[in-house]
Amino acid sequence: MSANNLLEHYKAQRLALAQKPTNADWLTSFTENLAQRVEAYGLPTRQNEAWKYTRLDALAKHEWPAARKQAIAALPSSVAESHKVALVNGMLDEAHSTIADLPTGVTICPLTQHPQCETIKEKVITHYTHNQPKFFKACSLFEIEHSLVISVDANTVCERPLHLHNLLHADETASSHPNVIILLGENAAATVVESFHANEQQHFTNQVVTIAVEKNADLTYIKCANIASQTHCVTSHEVMVARDARFNAHSLTQGAGLVRFEWNVALNEPNAFASINGLFRGLGKGQLDNPILIKHKAANTQSVVNYRGILDDSSIGVFNGKVKVYPDAQNICAQMQNNNLLLSERAEIDTKPVLEIYADDVKCSHGTTVGELDEDALFFLMSRGIDYDTARAMLVDAFAHSIYDTLFDSTIRQWLENDYAN
Amino acid sequence: MLTIKDLHVSVDNKAILKGINLTIKAGEVHAIMGPNGSGKSTLSKVLAGRDGYTITRGTIEFMGQDLTELEPCDRAHAGLFLAFQYPVEIPGVSNVQFLKAAVNAVRKAKGEEEISSVDFLKLVREKMALVDMDQDLIYRSLNDGFSGGEKKRNETLQMLMLEPTLAILDETDSGLDIDALQSVAKGVNSLRSQDRSFLMITHYQRLLNHIEPDFIHVLARGEIIKSGDKSLAQELEAKGYGWLLQEQADECE
Numbered sequence A: 001m002s003a004n005n006l007l008e009h010y011k012a013q014r015l016a017l018a019q020k021p022t023n024a025d026w027l028t029s030f031t032e033n034l035a036q037r038v039e040a041y042g043l044p045t046r047q048n049e050a051w052k053y054t055r056l057d058a059l060a061k062h063e064w065p066a067a068r069k070q071a072i073a074a075l076p077s078s079v080a081e082s083h084k085v086a087l088v089n090g091m092l093d094e095a096h097s098t099i100a101d102l103p104t105g106v107t108i109c110p111l112t113q114h115p116q117c118e119t120i121k122e123k124v125i126t127h128y129t130h131n132q133p134k135f136f137k138a139c140s141l142f143e144i145e146h147s148l149v150i151s152v153d154a155n156t157v158c159e160r161p162l163h164l165h166n167l168l169h170a171d172e173t174a175s176s177h178p179n180v181i182i183l184l185g186e187n188a189a190a191t192v193v194e195s196f197h198a199n200e201q202q203h204f205t206n207q208v209v210t211i212a213v214e215k216n217a218d219l220t221y222i223k224c225a226n227i228a229s230q231t232h233c234v235t236s237h238e239v240m241v242a243r244d245a246r247f248n249a250h251s252l253t254q255g256a257g258l259v260r261f262e263w264n265v266a267l268n269e270p271n272a273f274a275s276i277n278g279l280f281r282g283l284g285k286g287q288l289d290n291p292i293l294i295k296h297k298a299a300n301t302q303s304v305v306n307y308r309g310i311l312d313d314s315s316i317g318v319f320n321g322k323v324k325v326y327p328d329a330q331n332i333c334a335q336m337q338n339n340n341l342l343l344s345e346r347a348e349i350d351t352k353p354v355l356e357i358y359a360d361d362v363k364c365s366h367g368t369t370v371g372e373l374d375e376d377a378l379f380f381l382m383s384r385g386i387d388y389d390t391a392r393a394m395l396v397d398a399f400a401h402s403i404y405d406t407l408f409d410s411t412i413r414q415w416l417e418n419d420y421a422n
Numbered sequence B: 001m002l003t004i005k006d007l008h009v010s011v012d013n014k015a016i017l018k019g020i021n022l023t024i025k026a027g028e029v030h031a032i033m034g035p036n037g038s039g040k041s042t043l044s045k046v047l048a049g050r051d052g053y054t055i056t057r058g059t060i061e062f063m064g065q066d067l068t069e070l071e072p073c074d075r076a077h078a079g080l081f082l083a084f085q086y087p088v089e090i091p092g093v094s095n096v097q098f099l100k101a102a103v104n105a106v107r108k109a110k111g112e113e114e115i116s117s118v119d120f121l122k123l124v125r126e127k128m129a130l131v132d133m134d135q136d137l138i139y140r141s142l143n144d145g146f147s148g149g150e151k152k153r154n155e156t157l158q159m160l161m162l163e164p165t166l167a168i169l170d171e172t173d174s175g176l177d178i179d180a181l182q183s184v185a186k187g188v189n190s191l192r193s194q195d196r197s198f199l200m201i202t203h204y205q206r207l208l209n210h211i212e213p214d215f216i217h218v219l220a221r222g223e224i225i226k227s228g229d230k231s232l233a234q235e236l237e238a239k240g241y242g243w244l245l246q247e248q249a250d251e252c253e
């Protein structure tokens, strides 16, 4: 890394946070540990396998001072009938949230105000002690105490979707760390939609989302970013799935900026299930990076990862997916698939699914494809009077279709297709 | 309506059509027959504007325009339609959406208003009934998993919806059972009029029993080696192509 890499300033700025006295012992020792991690690892380079295809050049051009509290005029469009939550630069904006009337058992508030703050802290700290974060994750976790918590108590079903708006609004170049903790108690069920929305300033958001789905709980989590070239979004999702629990994620990214949606999913107990359906659409010089790690730590666990990439102009897509099956995790089933459509000669896709298996009774499959638009299909549509641009758009949408089909909630799908993705 | 003069076409530097001359006037029905690989589908695709076919010599004029200058969609707007020998399957594009987009694109090019959803559905139902097509097929992905016969009925439906001036049917009768053949013929005949023409590519006399052609041409090795009236089809059915090819060889000597 060169001396004029301004990410070094970002690093120094984050490390300074560890020097600030805190009034809680847990936080002091947690941040001290993070500081050590940041020092030890330093900025990722392309020698690092997990960052091999990611160009951080755009991030290295700015100093990224922390964004200040900002007022917004109005929320962008939301999923119909949803409970709305607004985070502006990582800070809860109660005026634009509708969380006063949440169902009993559903709580949304900053970590320090949460009634079960102690238990949650405990859980999170234990997780990050066993899963030591590297540079970006550690830099973000310095602000763990400001995390927004969404919790659904045991045996509680949240009927309406929760729509978390992650708004990045600043008057000048800024960074934010809108960390989120989502907890579903035993037998709980919820659907959370989280969408990024940025204004026209240069913005770097470095987020960690920690998710625990307890025994027999059911979480559907739809995560989306549709961003322009001045927005840079590095997000890690750390997911723990317990016995008989189900975690269904949708990772939908598009745009001309940098979006890295990392998913680390641990199927910790027997019969845990996880699926991630992803769609990444690159435009301009967009970089859409998808590191995925599914850990089958127990017997009878099941995972399905299915991503589709659509890359136009000179955008770059990365699918770096790994399934790891631990010893004794017998009778597991894992599928990983990534299909891509390259729409331009300058566009690039790096796709690498990997299986790492230490058990013997496993059913694993993986595959990737890279293709271009089907000339015969294009000709067929045009021969019926449909112009080139429309025909092309129809075929691209058709390719994305199978991922949207995995969204069973029609109101969410409508919001995505009509309001958000365009 | 259509005038093809001395048309030479090659694919990957391989000459496939070697001097086709063909004139189709308004209201006429022409049939092209000929052995496998003789260039029939090549001719139909060149007319519809498929990329990858190089016209090395000759001209194609359609409705007073140089057809070779036009994009495939503009050819459709000008009234040309090709029913494909092998209709393409497009998973994820719904048949009904596709049909509506096509109908509106052609209407727009003619300076007409978009069709309302109600009128559109009414029209589709009516035309589907005409070709005895299962109503469910309209809500499936375009040709995706359709049987051979269903695809051909779907091609016929598209033709009925777009009401072209010149319809080229490339083996629309192949692989059809007797009922399906009659349905397709019914569709074609319903469109026949004084200012609409058809070019039917077929291997079988039986289609021509349902749709009577004014002219029959035999295309072999990239050339039209014989033209005649509908009685030529019976002769071909009885004798095959061998005698014609022999005749041509003798002439060349």
Ligand SMILES: Nc1ncnc2c1ncn2[C@@H]1O[C@H](COP(=O)(O)OP(=O)(O)OP(=O)(O)O)[C@@H](O)[C@H]1O
Pocket: B011, B012, B014, B016, B034, B035, B036, B037, B038, B039, B040, B041, B042, B043, B085
């Ligand atoms: N893309 C291509 N590359 C190379 N050769 C081609 C290509 N397309 C067509 N041909 C060749 O051109 C010749 C004519 O093919 P075409 O499909 O026009 O025949 P056809 O008369 O329609 O035959 P059939 O009755 O079997 O449908 C064949 O020899 C075929 O192999």
Ligand SMILES: [Mg+2]
Pocket: B040, B041, B042, B085, B170, B171
């Ligand atoms: Mg053919």
